[in-house]
Amino acid sequence: MTSPTDDTASAAETDKARTGAFASRRPISRLTILRALVEVRMWWRDGVIADLDHVATIERVRGESLLTSRYIFMTAMSAGIAILGLLLSSPAVVIGAMLLSPLMNPILGTGFSLATGDADWLRRCGKALVAGSVFAILFCALIVYFSPLQTVTEEIAARTRPNLFDLLVALFSALAGSYAVIRGREGTIVGVAIATALMPPLAVVGFGLATFNWTVFGGALGLFITNLVTIGLTAALMARLYGFQSDMTHRQTRLQSMVMVAVFVSLAVPLGFSLRTIAWEANGQRIVNQEVAEAFTGRARVEQPIVNWAAEPVTIAASVFTPEFNPGADSEVAERLSQRLGRPVVVTIDQFQVGTDPGAAEQAALAQARVREAAEASERQIATLGQSVALIAGVARKDVMLDRENQTVQATAQPLAGLTLSGYRQLEQRLERTTPGWTVDLRPPLVALPEVTVSEEGLDDANTSRVALIGWAARRTGLRITLSGSESALAAVTQALGADARYIDTTTSGAGNTVTAAWSTAAGTVPD
Structure with missing residues (x-):
């Protein structure tokens, strides 16, 4: 048995041990931190910086x-x-x-x-x-x-x-x-x-x-x-x-x-x-992928949905290759996405029925991806063409007419200071070069028309180009142009115009070899 005296001594030793442990865990003083910082600074100055040249x-x-x-x-x-x-x-x-x-x-x-x-x-x-x-x-x-x-x-x-x-x-x-x-x-x-x-x-x-x-x-x-x-x-x-x-x-x-x-x-x-x-849109894209996939069976193949986050409401378009149609997929997915995203959503899902073979959906998806890639490339090309025409013509994008079936784009250019008729034609030709297969119809403003000089040998290359420019201007605007000059000079220019001569009125004046061109005061159009 232990005596009360032994118990008292044991308790005293325990208290002393606890006190010592508490003392050893005392918070580090501010002076200690400052000393450590000074030592680090001295080491940095003497051990690192001092070695540099x-x-x-x-x-x-x-x-x-x-x-x-x-x-x-x-x-x-x-x-x-x-x-x-x-x-x-x-x-x-x-x-x-x-x-x-x-x-x-x-x-x-x-x-x-x-x-x-x-x-x-x-x-x-x-x-x-x-x-x-x-x-x-x-x-x-x-x-x-x-x-x-x-x-x-x-x-x-x-x-x-x-x-x-x-x-x-x-x-x-x-x-x-x-x-x-x-x-x-x-x-x-x-x-x-x-x-x-x-x-x-x-x-x-x-x-x-x-x-x-x-x-x-x-x-x-x-x-x-x-x-x-x-x-x-x-x-x-x-x-x-x-x-x-x-x-x-x-x-x-x-x-x-x-x-x-x-x-x-x-x-x-x-x-x-x-x-x-960007993070919100990435998370939203993941949610869209998940909800569209859950609306169909496990054998369906969902192409990456296209989401327009800038639209109001948000628009989502997706293609699904599935053995079984889901008639209510659009409204079902739209309702769930509206709840999860906290924004109104419009969903359009194109469903393509494929066979029940395990690889049928994958093969159909691959073929569709190739078609879509070509279509997207064409759409980007068309969008770029429309924007370029609008900028060059100095008009709004809505004033540019795009005919996808005939691959033709039309716009009426606004007058630009210092730009001649030849400059407008060069702009049109540049646009056509950047978009092969498309015809650009840029209607120029009614700026000054060039003069044509007819020598004894006929029209040289420079004057032939001027005649072609007059014909182009008449053809693009659909307006009549009056040519003035000697009878022989007018005959040479009219012959060089070819089919575009239907836009031309002539006035004989003098016996010189210079033909001047001006927009007709009547400004009548020529029927096609």
Whole structure:
């Protein structure tokens, strides 16, 4: 048996042990935290920063970030490869353009010049950036202008909707790139250039400029600016962290840091909203796929539904290959989706009955996918043609008439300052070249008609072209034109007009060899 004295001693020892354990778990004091921070700072200063050759690093970055002939040449080659890869929708070609792009160097130079407070270096980096960017945009626009391919491919569309993830990619790439430059490991820049993808957005900006697609233009420009600003500011912060000092006062340095943070926030907020919208649409697409599939048997094959989130109500179109029809599928799916999405929905499901063989639905779906791909490509081509005609004619899209059956597009052009009759015809011919198989009928305004000179040998090539232009103008407008000149000159011009002579009135005047053309005051139309 234990005595009361032993119990008392045991209890005292237990209390003492608990007190010691509590003492060992006391919160870390503020002084301890400050000492640890001071030690880390000293280690960073003496063990990391002290090993760097700041002067050599600055000179290396400065030499690679300025405007040179090599920089312009490599920018042009990178831009050309990028726009061709985007038009062909080839990721491999686009990656090749990223490898060549020299734009990362002046952006990093901008960051280091901000950190060191070198205003002259900052100005020269800015000059290189502006020159390279503008040159790349114009060079890409020139290629697209003369290219028969002017449709918005998947590779182009992917660079027109920047979001918060794009900012994070640029942030992490800038951290890696700055570290590689500071530590003398520039080989890493190749991977950074691929991750950040600076040149493809610029190429898409050029595409938007050449095709007058301002939605594409603005989205791609936003992505490029996001990458540019994020990389530049992150490089400045990294340079300052690694001890690249400036002549600025402590107050100026703190103000600069606050401005950098404010810029990051101003970029992150709208990009965050854009990411939220994209995430909501992606989740909505998954719900749509699920609900459409559940309306049919397990042997049915559902093609990817097409959802128009911008419409009100939301419109959904889907194709289903099924052994058994479901007559009430449209209303059934629409009701369930309206409840799950919280928005009114209109659903249109095209049902195609197939055999009961296990592979029948898959084979039918494959055939339908090929037909749909061809139809979508044709629709994109038609939409682009209608928009291009509207822009060139200076009218609204609704004023352009598209005849799909006869593959003809018509519009009446508005007068444009400085544009002659020949210019309107060249615009029409350019549109026809970009859309093979379609006939473009661009009705020109009633601008001045050219004069025709008939020599003793007849009409030379230049004057034959002028006669053809007069005939084209009369044919497009359907209005009569009066020709004035000597009898012999009028006979030569009328003969050259051929069938278009039915639009022509003639007035004999003088004995010269010049024929003038003017719109008839009666302005009567010629019946077909």
